[in-house]
Amino acid sequence: MKRAVVAFAVLLAALVAAYLFRSPLSMMVAKKVAAQRLATDALNDLPDGLHVGLCGAGSPFPDEKRTGPCTLVVAGKRLFVVDAGSGSVRNIGKMGFQHGRINAIFLTHFHSDHIDGLGELMLQRWASAANTSPVPIYGPPGVETVMAGFMQAYEQDKGYRVAHHGEATVPASGFGGKPLPFTPGADGRAVVLKDADLEVAAFTVDHGPVHPSVGYRFTYKGRSVVISGDTKKSAAVQREAAGVDLLVHEALSSPMTDLLRDGAAKAGRTNLAKIFEDIKNYHTSPEEAAETARDAKVGYLLLNHIAPPMPIPGLEKAFLGKAPGIYGGPLRVGTDGDFISLPAGSKAINFTHRF
Numbered sequence: 551m552k553r554a555v556v557a558f559a560v561l562l563a564a565l566v567a568a569y570l571f572r573s574p575l576s577m578m579v580a581k582k583v584a585a586q587r588l589a590t591d592a593l594n595d596l597p598d599g600l601h602v603g604l605c606g607a608g609s610p611f612p613d614e615k616r617t618g619p620c621t622l623v624v625a626g627k628r629l630f631v632v633d634a635g636s637g638s639v640r641n642i643g644k645m646g647f648q649h650g651r652i653n654a655i656f657l658t659h660f661h662s663d664h665i666d667g668l669g670e671l672m673l674q675r676w677a678s679a680a681n682t683s684p685v686p687i688y689g690p691p692g693v694e695t696v697m698a699g700f701m702q703a704y705e706q707d708k709g710y711r712v713a714h715h716g717e718a719t720v721p722a723s724g725f726g727g728k729p730l731p732f733t734p735g736a737d738g739r740a741v742v743l744k745d746a747d748l749e750v751a752a753f754t755v756d757h758g759p760v761h762p763s764v765g766y767r768f769t770y771k772g773r774s775v776v777i778s779g780d781t782k783k784s785a786a787v788q789r790e791a792a793g794v795d796l797l798v799h800e801a802l803s804s805p806m807t808d809l810l811r812d813g814a815a816k817a818g819r820t821n822l823a824k825i826f827e828d829i830k831n832y833h834t835s836p837e838e839a840a841e842t843a844r845d846a847k848v849g850y851l852l853l854n855h856i857a858p859p860m861p862i863p864g865l866e867k868a869f870l871g872k873a874p875g876i877y878g879g880p881l882r883v884g885t886d887g888d889f890i891s892l893p894a895g896s897k898a899i900n901f902t903h904r905f
């Protein structure tokens with residue numbers, strides 16, 4: 551009994567001391583965390599192979615688990631980003647990657663939700679590592695217009711940064727991005743990057759009236775991923791995805807979008823009701839994405855560009871509908887931080903979540 555009283559008194563004294571010294575204690579922890587975070591570079595730690603992460607699994611809708619579209623692709627020691635939605639910069643950092651090491655950015659199309667994080671991403675890529683040349687930005691024709699706008703919008707900020715930190719820290723030559731437009735050929739395809747180990751091909755998808763709109767296929771040392779971009783169910787995605795290890799496919803649930811449409815109509819918000827009705831005709835349902843995955847015989851289906859959001863537990867099953875019965879392989883409704891590793895010289899498909 552006496553012992554228990556003493557133990558309780560000691561515990562109480564420790565808690566009081568921790569409370570009284572909470573400020574220096576939290577600074578001590580913060581010092582450790584800051585040093586650890588700044589030294590982290592996932593690119594150095596990953597095994598050789600192709601790795602794909604969702605730095606944004608969502609759509610224009612607000613969703614706690616899913617920010618705007620962004621897919622990170624690591625091929626060996628190279629770091630690429632496909633689309634740069636609103637949460638890209640923060641999520642890439644949270645996933646343990648350094649923005650300064652981004653080798654290139656690929657855009658699927660120029661809908662605002664795919665480019666609204668691009669300015670910040672280019673800024674971090676430049677300023678956090680003293681890059682001396684702008685980041686290559688691959689995209690279909692129109693990418694020059696987008697880039698000219700961003701360069702103009704950030705021109706004043708560039709001046710402030712150089713004046714404040716100096717040319718050695720933020721070399722003016724490395725500011726922004728360099729647009730590299732490509733045009734798919736008659737077969738709807740363009741190889742945009744190729745060397746001994748890596749091929750990146752773009753292919754036209756069906757997202758009308760958005761023309762052009764493309765998806766990408768990355769192949770590295772025998773491992774492969776197809777990223778659908780925004781599209782209706784597409785024969786081109788199925789063709790490109792034939793036998794790939796991983797298909798990252800956009801998905802929109804029509805029954806759930808109808809709930810929003812009806813709610814908007816009931817509230818008298820007719821413009822929103824019209825938009826919620828319209829968006830159904832240029833996206834893919836989870837069931838259709840599952841059909842594509844089944845028919846292309848892919849190794850893993852990761853859904854992204856999830857719409858609408860799912861704020862209530864249990865909605866994922868409703869979102870997927872009949873999809874799990876259509877595609878028998880591993881299937882996941884993506885969230886920010888999802889990460890799939892495809893090690894070179896192996897058939898393994900390893901899922902982790904990086905935060």
Ligand SMILES: [Zn+2]
Binds near residue numbers: 609610619661663
């Ligand atoms: Zn989109």
Ligand SMILES: [Zn+2]
Binds near residue numbers: 757780
């Ligand atoms: Zn779109």
